[in-house]
Structures are given as structure tokens and as C-alpha cells.
Ligand code: FES
């Protein structure tokens with residue numbers, strides 16, 4: 001145990017030496033940002049801090065700093081993760097201050113998801129580590145007290161930052177911190193029983209709320225140091241194009257412009273990681289004094305582009321598996337994409353799962369229901385456009401900005417600059433949205449290359465247009481569902497065939513697999529040079545819409561209530577599962593359906609003019625179901641209410657989890673109705689919010705009523721699971737309202753006028 | 757380049773910038789007032805909302821040369837201690853997710869309440885439809901505006 005005054009790790013060493021004197025113009029220090037309102041009841045700064053572990057330090061006055069390992073993009077980890085540490089530490093929440101940890105693989109190993117925020121793995125992947133961090137701190141404090149008071153450690157109790165003994169002896173955590181920090185770290189610690197939780201399961205306000213509502217610098221785009229230059233990039237106007245030449249003469253003399261040059265984001269032959277997006281590997285950089293000056297130069301620069309020919313590259317995936325990826329040449333069109341997807345859908349696919357004899361069942365069927373569903377590419381459109389700060393000095397690199405996966409991009413940056421990872425310091429700022437987009441942080445590498453070239457600290461900023469047209473989109477998808485019924489409308493067989501550009505959305509082992517004797521799942525994919533990436537609940541965000549719409553239509557064909565029909569299948573999957581690899585828990589799945597049925601009043605007839613749709617889905621490791629109620633006003637759908645039921649295990653911060661669910665519902669309705677990024681000759685046709693339709697306040701549901709299944713299971717993730725099923729609930733309610741099924745997203749496209 | 761005298765949050769500032777520079781970048785780049793955010797640069801998202809003589813304005817589309825004697829208020833100047841009724845209501849409802857849009861939302865809402873202290877749902881929608889929240893916090897924003905309106 002060391003005092004933090006003595007720099008302990010390589011990262012703090014770097015921090016103290018490399019950038020001493022660069023002097024933040026805008027302080028990122030959390031204390032400087034405390035608003036008066038928030039600071040009222042809190043403790044002052046301690047004279048001395050004592051390190052307990054990677055997550056925790058305690059001050060001599062009892063102030064406790066808890067470090068959040070995972071970057072925050074609105075999913076509340078910066079509050080919820082410290083709550084877990086605080087629970088086991090038994091500290092009074094008002095004594096806790098939260099700081100974002102630096103990227104540090106020594107403290108937060110890359111195994112076990114490291115500091116990656118994504119895949120709804122944040123809380124689940126850190127649950128044990130966070131609890132142990134707090135419990136270890138508490139144990140060391142108790143041992144220090146036992147030593148000081150000469151009593152057995154078992155007799156020391158804790159509550160609200162105070163240690164106590166039955167003899168009447170008492171000490172605050174602050175008083176015991178110095179001695180406790182000297183205690184050897186216990187190998188094993190006892191964790192609290194779930195029933196004893198006081199902080200976990202009770203709503204706590206966002207720890208950064210006061211800074212957010214007062215406009216303090218929190219985001220990457222707010223980052224600034226003395227002498228920092230602004231950089232922007234110019235990228236090809238179309239996928240399938242590369243840089244041919246550019247004319248810097250017209251731009252170089254413009255006011256405030258320091259440099260204009262082209263660069264390659266990766267070295268020749270550099271092996272890529274699975275998250276190294278690569279639509280435009282050669283870019284033009286413009287560097288200058290201020291944002292507006294660089295924007296003007298960006299508008300003025302003349303560049304020529306040319307189509308590239310098909311090429312292959314080696315990509316190392318998550319597990320280190322290397323594969324050859326073909327990047328086809330050509331300028332692609334969304335219209336052709338859809339035609340091609342239909343063509344692939346009409347041919348046999350790759351069989352991923354087969355139970356029983358589906359072919360025979362379809363032959364003997366009295367009735368076959370077949371429906372196809374499609375969805376276009378989507379842009380993530382994080383509110384804060386991509387950006388990053390970089391300062392490369394010799395063989396040392398400091399980068400700071402918004403990213404979801406520092407551990408994934410550090411090797412790429414290290415390889416590109418030929419600078420060892422130990423010399424790279426990554427600071428993670430609060431992100432203005434992520435949604436998967438910032439797992440692909442090529443923009444951080446770009447910023448560092450530019451800083452290296454101009455030998456100055458640089459903030460690279462994408463304009464909204466850059467952000468929207470630079471790639472990493474949700475893929476385009478297509479799925480065909482078939483169901484075979486006998487003459488009494490019993491379900492005999494089920495067939496799904498799904499694919500996309502460039503990946504298939506199929507999850508062959510999810511419900512209703514396991515519930516149907518004759519089942520067939522096939523997939524296919526079509527290559528493309530349009531770069532894609534994870535988008536909130538990747539693949540699930542489409543396939544849930546298709547599947548849940550189909551199940552609704554199937555229930556109707558079977559003359560059954562859509563919830564009861566799903567529950568019947570789930571009972572079968574539970575009692576008599578078909579096949580081996582079913583990857584969902586039928587009880588938990590049924591649980592959210594029953595909860596949403598009861599809470600939405602499904603058994604009662606809907607109020608007059610109200611039309612309801614239901615959908616449920618399992619993805620990541622959690623379960624979600626929604627009932628959506630809408631009315632038609634002047635032919636426009638108005639969502640009156642959404643009732644949501646979620647089973648994500650223990651809910652750490654209930655009100656924040658409800659907020660996340662509300663967000664998923666609104667985001668899902670927006671994308672289902674309007675979301676679309678079409679391409680013409682490789683050109684992304686939507687460039688900013690004037691033509692990329694986003695959901696607005698007047699279009700949000702009037703109410704969202706969120707319910708969580710109460711259980712004692714360790715958390716199973718929350719950011720993504722409520723998102724996919726809302727698409728289906730919307731589609732099913734639209735059908736009830738209009739009598740017409742919707743099969744192709746976006747359901748409304750640009751047809752509906754903005755409600756303003 | 758030209759020199760402009762601006763009154764921002766009750767203080768006088770002098771900047772020497774290109775006259776076409778939007779107020780957004782004057783605030784962010786030249787005066788280190790970064791609470792006003794960039795989202796689209798074309799008056800379509802509301803992230804950059806400020807008050808010009810008390811009226812909500814998209815600062816990304818307001819060249820500095822067009823501002824003469826009007827008083828500019830940014831989120832940093834909305835209240836002395838972060839205790840404007842809207843800021844308090846925002847905390848009470850725990851509105852933000854990522855938080856990036858929220859200063860613009862609060863500035864739009866503050867202009868609304870100044871003119872219309874008890875807005876209806878429809879009036880709130882109309883005033884707030886220019887502010888995108890990508891995270892989808894609209895319901896909480898509306899609830900917070902109503903709470904502030906009651907206080
Ligand atoms: S940045 Fe001004 S409205 Fe979007």
C-alpha cells in the first residue's frame with residue numbers, strides 16, 4: 001500500500017512527468033467542478049490519500065474516492081459501479097467522490113472485458129471485482145481497528161463509514177485509513193448477503209448531474225490544453241473511393257491554417273484488430289488555430305478521388321483468430337442491396353441449426369405462413385461527434401477523448417506509431433453517446449498521427465457531416481420466416497433464413513428454437529465495402545423486430561392471444577426442450593411476458609381508439625418485454641404509453657435503469673419509424689439532421705412505465721436488451737391501428753412530417 | 757479578422773475573430789465557455805442553444821458580426837450557483853443519460869418558461885422539438901420542465 005503522493009504506477013509517472021507544464025486551460029479536476037449545490041454536505045479535501053486498491057482510496061478525513069474503470073456514455077456506470085464498491089465498503093454515500101479511472105491494463109486487466117464499455121457487459125463483468133474491492137477495503141479497516149483496540153476482528157462492525165466495537169470504541173474510516181492501508185491485502189473476503197444491501201437496489205442520482213446541468217467541461221470535445229491546435233479530416237465522398245490527389249495551395253494561405261497533409265491511418269501491411277474500422281485508410285488532415293478557420297479551409301480544399309480495386313486484408317478478431325477479409329471495389333447502392341438481399345433470400349442458405357424434419361412438415365402442412373422483413377443501414381449519430389485529443393512528444397503519447405474500448409485501440413496506436421504501449425496514456429472523457437460507434441476509435445489513431453506530424457497537441461474533430469458519412473453503420477438486413485400449420489392451426493414447423501450486408505443477424509439458438517419440434521435456421525451474407533459495426537444490440541436490433549412481428553402474425557393465424565401463444569411455446573421449451581443449444585432461460589423469458597401482461601392490463605380491452613402491440617426478446621444475457629399503446633391522430637401514430645418489463649438480475653440503480661429503458665424505447669421507436677442511411681453510388685445520402693430523421697420530443701411516448709423482475713441473480717446487463725423488442729411492439733401496434741402489417745424499416749420513412 | 761465587443765453572462769468580452777465566426781465557436785474556442793455544445797452546425801439539433809436578449813438562439817448559426825449590443829446568456833450564466841429552477845428540476849428527475857444535449861435543452865426550456873411560465877404539454881413539445889436527445893430522455897425533460905414551472 002502506498003500513499004498516492006508517491007507515484008506508484010507507470011501511468012501516474014507518465015502523468016506527472018510527460019505533461020507537466022502543458023497546463024490544462026480547462027481543468028478536468030473533479031473538485032474544481034463541484035458546484036456549490038453538490039458540495040454542500042460533502043467533506044473537504046483530505047490532507048492525505050491512502051490507496052487501497054485499483055478502485056479505491058480513502059482520505060484521512062473520511063472522504064472516499066471510488067474509481068470507475070469503464071468509460072461512461074450515458075449508461076450510468078460512473079454512478080452504478082461506485083455504488084457497488086460503496087455497498088461492500090459500507091461507506092456513507094455522501095462521503096463518496098467518483099473519478100473516472102485512466103486506462104490501465106495492469107489495474108484493470110484486458111481479460112474479463114477490461115475497461116470496455118459495450119455488449120451490456122459493464123456491470124456484469126465488473127460485479128465481482130467491484131464488490132471485492134469494497135469488501136477488501138472494509139476488511140482492512142476492520143483489521144486496523146482490531147489491532148488498534150486489541151480486540152478480535154470479528155467483533156468489529158461497520159455502518160455508514162464508522163467502525164465500532166461493543167466496548168463502545170468507535171472510529172471513522174478516515175481516522176483508521178492510514179493504519180488500514182498498511183494491512184496486508186486479505187486474500188479472501190466475505191461479501192454481503194443480497195438482503196443486506198443498502199445502496200445497491202436504491203436509486204442514487206447521477207454523480208455527474210450537477211456538472212452536466214451547469215455545462216462543465218466533461219466531454220472530449222471540451223478538452224483543451226495550452227497551445228492546442230484544431231484538426232479536421234477530409235475523407236472520400238463515397239465508399240469504394242480513395243484519395244487521388246489534393247491541392248493544398250488554395251488552403252495553406254487561409255487565415256489560421258497551419259498545415260495540410262495526407263496520411264495513412266495504418267502502416268503498410270499492418271495487421272488490423274477486429275475493431276479497426278477501415279473505410280477510408282488515407283485521409284487529408286487540415287490543422288489550424290481555431291475550429292471555424294479549419295472548417296472554412298475544409299470547405300475550400302480541392303481533392304480528387306478515385307475508385308479502388310478489390311483487396312484483401314488480415315484481421316485479427318477478438319479471440320486472436322486471424323482471417324482474410326475481402327474489401328470489394330465498386331460504388332454500392334441501397335436499391336441494389338435490397339435486390340441482392342432478396343435474391344440471396346430466395347436461394348438455400350447455410351444451415352445453422354436443424355431440429356426434427358422441417359422439410360417434411362412443410363410438405364404436409366395445411367397452411368404455410370411466409371413473410372419477409374428488411375431494414376436499411378443506420379448511422380449511430382451520437383450527439384457528440386467523433387473527436388480526440390492527442391499529444392505525441394517523441395516516444396510518449398497522451399491521448400484523451402471519448403471511446404468505449406481503450407484496450408482494443410491501444411495496440412493499433414502502438415503499432416502505427418511504433419511506440420510501446422507503456423508510453424501511451426489514455427484518458428477517457430465522458431462520451432456524448434456511444435451506441436457501439438465509439439468501440440471503433442480509429443479517430444483516436446488519426447488524432448495521434450496528426451499530432452505527431454505537426455509536433456503539437458491537437459484536437460481532432462469530426463463535423464456532423466464527417467460523423468454521419470464516415471462509416472461504421474448498422475448493417476442492412478433481410479429475414480424470411482415461414483411457419484407450417486396443420487388444419488387445426490397447430491404449429492408443425494418453423495423456418496428462419498436471415499442475412500445481411502455484410503453479416504447475418506441470425507441467432508439460431510434463441511427462442512422459438514427449443515420450443516418447436518421441426519425447426520430450421522439458415523443464414524447468408526453479402527460482402528460490401530461499407531464499413532459496419534456494433535449498433536446497440538447488434539443483430540438483435542433487427543432480428544427481434546422481424547421475429548416478433550412474425551410471431552404476432554403467427555399467433556393471429558393460430559387464433560391465439562399473442563402473449564399466451566408465446567407463453568405456451570415457452571412452457572414447452574421448459575418442459576420438453578427440443579435440441580441442446582438453446583441459449584435462453586424459458587422461465588425468465590416467460591417472467592417478463594407475464595409481468596408486462598399484468599402491468600399493462602393486457603387482460604382488459606384496450607381503451608377506445610387505443611391499439612396495442614406486444615413484443616419480447618432475450619439478448620446479451622437479459623430479458624425484456626414491452627406493450628406499446630398508440631392512437632392515430634390525423635393518420636399519424638401517437639404513442640400513448642409503453643409498459644416495459646425487464647429481467648436483468650439485480651438492478652443496481654433502479655431509477656437510472658428505468659431511464660436507460662425509457663431511452664431504449666424512444667431510440668427504438670425513432671429508428672423503427674424513421675432510421676435510414678441510404679447509399680447512392682457509394683455516397684451516404686444523409687449528411688446531417690436536416691435529412692437524417694431523428695425522433696423528437698413530440699414523437700416520444702407520452703408515458704413509459706418500467707418494471708423490473710425482482711430476483712437475486714447477479715446483474716446480467718441492461719444497456720441493450722430493452723432496445724430490440726420495441727421495434728416489434730411498434731410494428732404490431734401499427735398493424736392493430738391500420739390493419740396493415742409493416743415489414744420494411746423504416747416503417748414511416750420520411751413520410752411523416754416533423755411534429756414542429 | 758475584426759474586433760467584437762460582446763456581453764456574455766453579464767461580463768464584457770473582446771474577441772478578435774473572423775466576422776463570420778458563429779457565436780458557438782467564439783464561446784467554445786475563444787472564451788473557454790464550453791457548456792454550449794456543437795451537434796450539427798445547422799440549427800437542427802439545439803445543442804448550441806443560448807439566449808440572445810433572453811430569447812433562445814442556435815449559436816451555431818449566429819455569426820458574431822450579427823450580435824451588436826444584445827446580451828448573450830450561456831448555460832454558465834443561467835444561474836449563479838447552478839440553482840436555476842430548471843437545473844434543480846433536472847437533478848431531481850435525474851434527466852441526463854450521456855448529458856451532451858442537456859445544456860441546450862435547459863437553455864431552450866428556460867427561454868420557454870420565461871415567456872410562458874405554465875406551458876401545456878403541446879407548448880412544451882413545440883418549444884423543445886428543435887432539441888434532439890439521442891439518448892431519449894424526452895419524458896424526463898418534459899417532467900422536469902413541469903416541475904420547474906410549478907416552483
Ligand atoms: S449545433 Fe446548433 S443547432 Fe445543432
Ligand code: FES
Pocket residue numbers: 074383432433852853854855856857858888889890891892893
Ligand atoms: S442525454 Fe445524451 S443526447 Fe441527450
